[in-house]
Structure formats: C-alpha cells, structure tokens
Amino acid sequence: xxxxxxxxxxxxxxxxxxxxxxxxxxxxxxxxxxxxxxxxxxxxxxxxxxxxxxxxxxxxxxxxxxxxxxxxxxxxxxxxxxxxxxxxxxxxxxxxxxxxxxxxxxxxxxxxxxxxxxxxxxxxxxxxxxxxxxxxxxxxxxxxx
Amino acid sequence: xxxxxxxxxxxxxxxxxxxxxxxxxxxxxxxxxxxxxxxxxxxxxxxxxxxxxxxxxxxxxxxxxxxxxxxxxxxxxxxxxxxxxxxxxxxxxxxxxxxxxxxxxxxxxxxxxxxxxxxxxxxxxxxxxxxxxxxxxxxxxxxxxxxxxxxxxxxxxxxxxxxxxxxxxxxxxxxxxxxxxxxxxxxxxxxxxxxxxxxxxxxxxxxxxxxxxxxxxxxxxxxxxxxxxx
Numbered sequence: 001x002x003x004x005x006x007x008x009x010x011x012x013x014x015x016x017x018x019x020x021x022x023x024x025x026x027x028x029x030x031x032x033x034x035x036x037x038x039x040x041x042x043x044x045x046x047x048x049x050x051x052x053x054x055x056x057x058x059x060x061x062x063x064x065x066x067x068x069x070x071x072x073x074x075x076x077x078x079x080x081x082x083x084x085x086x087x088x089x090x091x092x093x094x095x096x097x098x099x100x101x102x103x104x105x106x107x108x109x110x111x112x113x114x115x116x117x118x119x120x121x122x123x124x125x126x127x128x129x130x131x132x133x134x135x136x137x138x139x140x141x142x143x144x145x
Numbered sequence: 146x147x148x149x150x151x152x153x154x155x156x157x158x159x160x161x162x163x164x165x166x167x168x169x170x171x172x173x174x175x176x177x178x179x180x181x182x183x184x185x186x187x188x189x190x191x192x193x194x195x196x197x198x199x200x201x202x203x204x205x206x207x208x209x210x211x212x213x214x215x216x217x218x219x220x221x222x223x224x225x226x227x228x229x230x231x232x233x234x235x236x237x238x239x240x241x242x243x244x245x246x247x248x249x250x251x252x253x254x255x256x257x258x259x260x261x262x263x264x265x266x267x268x269x270x271x272x273x274x275x276x277x278x279x280x281x282x283x284x285x286x287x288x289x290x291x292x293x294x295x296x297x298x299x300x301x302x303x304x305x306x307x308x309x310x311x312x313x314x315x316x317x318x319x320x321x322x323x324x325x326x327x328x329x330x331x332x333x334x335x336x337x338x339x340x341x342x343x344x345x346x347x348x349x350x351x352x353x354x355x356x357x358x359x360x361x362x363x364x365x366x367x368x369x370x371x372x373x374x375x
C-alpha cells in the first residue's frame with residue numbers, strides 16, 4: 001500500500017478565465033490508472049474461483065464435506081473478496097487512512113462473529129444456580145434444545 | 146494564489162471544468178476527503194450486512210436441518226448465473242472508472258451501460274426466483290405457508306420459516322442496494338454524456354464504483370451461503 005504523492009501547491013494561472021476573474025488550475029491530483037490487463041486478469045480469477053466453489057459444493061458434486069463445506073466456501077469467498085478489494089477497489093494503491101477505515105470494519109465484524117460464537121458455544125455451561133425458576137433457567141438455551 | 150481566485154482542475158478539451166469547493170485547499174484534498182467519507186459509509190454497510198451474516202451463522206449452526214432443507218429448494222444454477230452477472234458488472238465498473246481517469250467519454254458511457262445491464266439482469270433473475278417461491282407459499286416470516294411438496298419438505302422441522310426469513314431479508318436488502326446502484330449508474334451515464342467526468346474530475350464515478358464493488362462483495366458471500374452450503 002503506497003501513499004499517492006501529495007505535491008504541495010502545483011498550480012498556475014490559467015490563461016482562460018471565462019470572464020470570471022482569475023481561475024487557478026490545480027494539478028495536485030494524479031489518478032492512479034491500472035492497466036486494463038490487470039482488471040481482465042482479476043476478472044478471470046474471480047470467474048475461476050466461482051467455478052471452484054460451485055464445483056466442490058455438495059448439491060453439485062455430491063461430495064460430503066460435512067462441516068468443511070462451510071469452511072471451504074467461506075475461504076474461497078474471502079479470497080474472491082480480497083481480489084475485489086485490493087484491485088477493483090484500488091485499496092492496494094490507496095492511502096493508509098482509507099485502508100484503516102475499511103479494514104477496521106472487518107475487525108469489528110470479526111469481534112461480532114467471535115462473541116456470537118463464544119456465547120452460543122458456551123450456552124448451558126454457565127447456568128445460574130440450580131433451582132432458578134423458569135423462564136430464566138430456560139433462557140440459557142435455545143427453545144427446543 | 147489570490148484569495149478570491151476560483152480553483153479549477155485541469156480540463157481536457159470538450160469537457161466541463163470542475164471548480165474545487167471553496168473550503169478545500171487543493172483538488173487532491175477534495176478528492177481524498179470525499180473518498181475517506183465514502184469508505185466510512187462503506188464500513189457501515191459492512192456492519193449492516195454483518196449483523197445478518199452473524200444471525201445466519203448462528204442459526205445455521207443450531208437448526209442445521211432447517212437450513213439444509215431451505216437451501217435445497219433454491220436453484221443453484223440461477224444463483225451461479227447471477228454471480229457471474231455481478232462479477233462481470235464489477236469488472237465493467239472498474240473499467241468505467243479507468244475510462245473516466247483517461248477522459249475516454251465513449252468507453253466510460255459504454256462500460257457504465259454494460260454495468261447497468263448486468264445489474265438489471267440480476268434483478269430480473271431475482272424477480273423470477275422470488276415470484277416462484279411466493280407462488281408456492283414460501284414468503285418471509287409471517288407469510289411462510291408452504292404448499293404442495295414444499296409443505297412435506299418442511300413438515301416437522303423446528304422453526305421451518307427461519308431459513309427463508311434470513312434468505313428474504315438478506316437478498317432483499319442486497320437487492321435494494323442493486324436498485325439504488327442502478328439509479329446511481331444511470332445518473333453517472335447522464336452526467337458522463339454531458340462531459341462532466343474526465344482525468345481532472347471523476348470523484349462521483351470513483352465513489353459509485355466503490356459502492357458497486359461492495360454490492361458485489363456482499364453477493365460473493367451470500368451466494369455460497371444461501372445456495373451451496375448444505
């Protein structure tokens with residue numbers, strides 16, 4: 001991730017003032033232009049990974065991966081998402097602050113997932129004292145557990 | 146620089162000049178400020194969908210059989226076709242941003258139009274998927290009253306409406322984002338044809354592009370979760 005160059009004030013007086021007094025042309029912004037071949041390559045990779053994720057899926061291949069099917073599907077999706085983010089969304093060449101803003105949301109998202117998982121997987125292990133009257137005792141578990 | 150001079154960005158021949166808003170010091174500062182604001186908005190979008198994904202993962206773990214049966218009633222061919230449409234639209238959008246950076250008006254309008262058409266195709270497929278499910282009594286939450294062989298499939302399952310409550314909420318909010326994106330892309334096409342976007346000013350194309358890629362990102366996760374994972 002490299003910071004685009006911030007030239008200090010490169011500007012010059014425009015000869016064309018459109019009759020509105022002096023207009024100053026500001027040359028501080030330089031677009032980062034990607035080669036079109038890069039975009040085509042990423043597009044091809046995304047289509048290939050879609051083919052992979054469909055190909056290994058149980059309803060298509062008949063493979064019984066059990067709980068691994070979720071892991072495989074999410075890993076392939078994460079790989080596709082990272083290609084879109086780094087190249088199509090230009091994060092690879094964007095400023096540090098924009099990377100922090102967006103990747104920060106993914107960190108908070110993982111906190112949400114983590115605590116939801118910890119909550120669910122420890123249900124019933126931290127029950128209140130025996131004899132707690134319903135419905136409080138029931139709340140520690142899902143209704144039909 | 147004189148205090149009252151208007152700051153404009155470099156404008157190629159035949160395009161409309163862009164005046165930098167007076168509260169920005171430079172064109173680069175204006176561009177980066179707009180972009181940071183938009184990245185923060187996209188972070189809130191991730192959190193919006195993140196809550197729904199957390200609900201999906203939790204209930205998928207607890208009511209696995211309900212989710213297995215629910216997912217098996219979707220047609221993965223349609224989901225895969227829609228995935229290809231959205232990936233294609235993400236590529237054409239990246240190419241549209243590039244065309245605006247190069248002041249190539251024809252390519253910009255062409256790629257934006259292709260992006261819009263892919264989005265429209267996505268919504269047409271979604272329309273047929275939704276109406277087919279509705280016609281068999283499969284609706285969100287309260288409207289879940291499966292008929293025919295669907296009634297047999299869901300008979301005896303705990304919380305049989307849970308899978309489709311999440312399916313309609315997640316794909317519904319995602320579909321709304323696609324519709325909003327189509328409106329934004331149409332607006333970009335109109336402004337592009339008037340020569341508003343060029344190497345000196347393309348911020349709206351860049352930001353709508355980022356929005357569109359997030360719509361694609363969400364679908365990249367929705368497709369395997371809803372259609373493929375048993």
